[in-house]
Amino acid sequence: MDSVAQLTFIIFLSWISHVSSEAIIRLPSENEIPGEYCDSWRLAVETNNVGAWNQIPANCVDSVAEYMTGERYKRDCEVVGKFSLKFAKRVALAGDGRDAWVFDIDETLLSNVPYYKAVGFGSEIFNETSFNNWVKLADAPAMPSSLSLFKELQELGFKIFLLTGRSEFQRNVTEANLLFAGYRNWERLILRGPFDQRKSATDYKSEKREELVNEGYRIHGNSGDQWSDLWGYSVASRSFKLPNPMYFIP
């Protein structure tokens, strides 16, 4: 099916689910969100009020599509970048090469909007195979405000650590994609190893941050689009949450 057909099918399913009440089909998404509440749902996602979720509400596909492809998402990210830099400029760096900033990759440094555009902006359940095929293309563009921040942090003297939920087998394509998008000279790229596969992102990322702290790094800042990039233990002095209404990672 092409993406329009897939969307049509999902909307049809949602309609079936609506007319048949709870009786026959009940999609796991929040189908009951009325269209005029989609912006409020998005805010609830960003403030972690929704809890775990695996599909955007059926009524909010157009709203999320408009948000992700319009000016507002770009501006929201720019403002996060602006406050990140403002904080970074006030950090007193020790200058011993141990001043660190941690970045997540997907929807933080690289944008997967071209992929999500083709799969209904998160209205479909996450398909690992199809997403991994997209990752293999190494074609994700940079998020412009993050690329600026990345470079400015390096100029200020921060060591940049990339901590991603992607797996070791994706190391080469991930490096290729980062270079293609304009990122250079990161200190280390940390991916999930064989023993990290079943861990939650919060646990896996906390462990990896703790390893950095044990190596003597001071994690001043951390940027990510998921709260699971930022919460847990060995957290940064300041955490910066980029918006992402397309998917949730625990």
Add this chain to the structure above:
Amino acid sequence: MDSVAQLTFIIFLSWISHVSSEAIIRLPSENEIPGEYCDSWRLAVETNNVGAWNQIPANCVDSVAEYMTGERYKRDCEVVGKFSLKFAKRVALAGDGRDAWVFDIDETLLSNVPYYKAVGFGSEIFNETSFNNWVKLADAPAMPSSLSLFKELQELGFKIFLLTGRSEFQRNVTEANLLFAGYRNWERLILRGPFDQRKSATDYKSEKREELVNEGYRIHGNSGDQWSDLWGYSVASRSFKLPNPMYFIP
């Protein structure tokens, strides 16, 4: 000065600060936020990206006023209430009278919008004397979605604890205001005592939650408009962040 004159003065100061660059006057607010970025600034506040702040950006007074008095704020709060209740309904209550839910008061159960309307919606630095005079009136209306949630939680069997940054000397007026607004039968109202005055809200509220935990209460949910209502230690199983772009409490 009346509030219009104060606003005019602040806008004038901001203009002075703009034309004179950093040289003469530098207001502590984020004057450099362009008007079309005010929604993004608001999101940055809600996701705690802004850090500590004490005035809304001068360019965003109209935007915050429109948000707080229009449909959007109401809807945002309704959606938070909806997800809070959804979670609450899934909690397996022990039925021993120790299943707890913690609410903050200002901008959580009670709305101070009538007060903030008169002082530029957070564009002025917080004035404790004038705010305390407002509190004394015991005239703050209920936030409708919170009043519904409050009642529904009680029907489900939760014990309700009110944990506020207000001080003991405001106990009577606070109780009177809560009753006037329609709240009934809370388990306990916890206010800042003499030894809590200099503590951050995060520390004070964490200590008070810890005391509840030590008494055997299980804090399933916590609702507040500030991250300092929700973070720290002895946190609830799920925390719900209500929007508040008018002020920040550390």
